[in-house]
Amino acid sequence: MKLQLISLVKRNCKVFFKDKGVFFPSLLSPLILLFLFIAFLGNVYRDSVRSVAEGFELSGGLVESIASGWLVSSLVSVCAVTIAFTANTVMVQDKVSGVRDDFLVSPVSERTLALSYFIATYLVTALMCFVALGAGFIYMAAAGWHLSAPDFFLAVADLLLLILFGTALSSIICSFVRSQGGVTAIEATVSAAYGFICGAYMPLSSLTSWLRDLLMFLPGTYGTGLLHLHLMGGAIDAMAEEGIPYAVIEGMKRGFDCTLEFFGSAVPVWACYLVLAAAGAILLGVCVALNFRHGRKG
């Protein structure tokens, strides 16, 4: 099974990377999105930072640093889920082209095949997201680096966890898709909607309370919140060095979703990890159950 799995994972990754019509747009879209974020939304977020700290003078560098942390965390949190859907097109294409049938006449089991798609999707998504995160780090460094080493590694861990969630979610949805058009429609819907519902494009704190509480039932929101916290937290904490009171700093963290609120109560960081990990585990379980069902189906 090990040889089969390794070979299938290698093949799935190769097929994705050799399809230039899928690979290049997937690689470029986060970078284009980063540019668009900076060009079109940069000022909006800078103004938001200043408005939260109204009555206090924040240095331009710190405003820039907080805004860059927000932009990069928003970008990678969206990519972790949307790219996973794109990467899973290999699985759908295999159903459409009959390649899956060829695999299934060999001694490879449906479960091994499903696991190979899962691992390949995770690896491809991680690679693309870390390219985006790398570009984001360059932008953040240019804007003013306030990221501590623990926050750096925690952000990487957040992203890996969020990719696991995105991979499991996309694997479940794509397992029901039987056409290329179907996967394209899903990709388009997810790309358009996910950024809003996970709190990447707009802070949840800026939404009406009922909508905010509703969106807090979606596990991806917690992953975005963790990325906001670890990529912006250092810059927000640095506000203290400019004499900004603790209450304003906490208000900034709530205003930019570094501290998430669920029905009016702050959600602790450990709870965010718990929700995200539990969601990933449950979705993974559903994936396994689906493939167990497919394996038994005549």
Added chain:
Amino acid sequence: MNSIEIRHLKKYYGEVKAVDDISFSVGEGEFFAFLGVNGAGKSTTISVLCGKTEKTDGVVRIGGREIDSDTKRMLGVVFQESVLDKSLSVLENLSCRAALYGMDKTALEKRLSELSPLLSLGEILKRPVGKLSGGQKRRADIARALIHSPRILILDEPTTGLDPKTRKQVWDTVGKLRKMQHITVFLTTHYMEEAADADHVVILDGGKIKADDTPLDLKNRYAFDAITLYHVGEAALKNLSLPYERVGEGFRIRLKDTSEATELILKHPTLFSDYEVKKGGMDEVFLAVTGKKGEV
């Protein structure tokens, strides 16, 4: 021992009886043709054989064993459409598929050295599958089916949509394989003339077996021979008191069998200076058995 043995196989999808109580066997090294129109139950039977679909009832044995993951190693399948990755090279495709059968790099290289001369793989091994011609693609597909040295090669409508030259190439390759590797060939096809060289033919219709015999016996039973005479007047033919039809520059008389043709020639030798005797084809057999026209 039979390569394939099927007894009372049934596969139902709810009320639909895709395969309804069929039994047949395929001998070791045999060239077996499985005929039927679309929806006759051929693909379902193959799917059960390959372990992709669970049967509703019956017994299916491959190499004397009930179907399990090990029987899959005995089968190589060439699908109607190429199922190799078009963006990858033939070698990348073959090495991925070989790994699915637990073959390491050394085993793959050894097998490739055996298959290369047979399928002329050398020239296409490093080229992407998407850039190959129709014939080259089919050679790559056959190489994929044979990569793990199966005992049975299943050809699922392998020449559908191919031009006559490529079809001939495919059949030349299969012929070489049978001669050199003594492999059992299980063919499904719409082209009736491709089944004429088979050792054994089963015709399926509506999920049931309608005929099971050698092509010769099927032709003798279901098809008529025909004798076509040239350079004779119609008046002379009328004297024979046999039904005839005009074909091009001659006349065709339909006969029950070859012995009737011999009798006719001996009885009227002066009429038979320029003539041809043709045995009935598999297309006629198929039409007589199923009432449906196969492709020619």
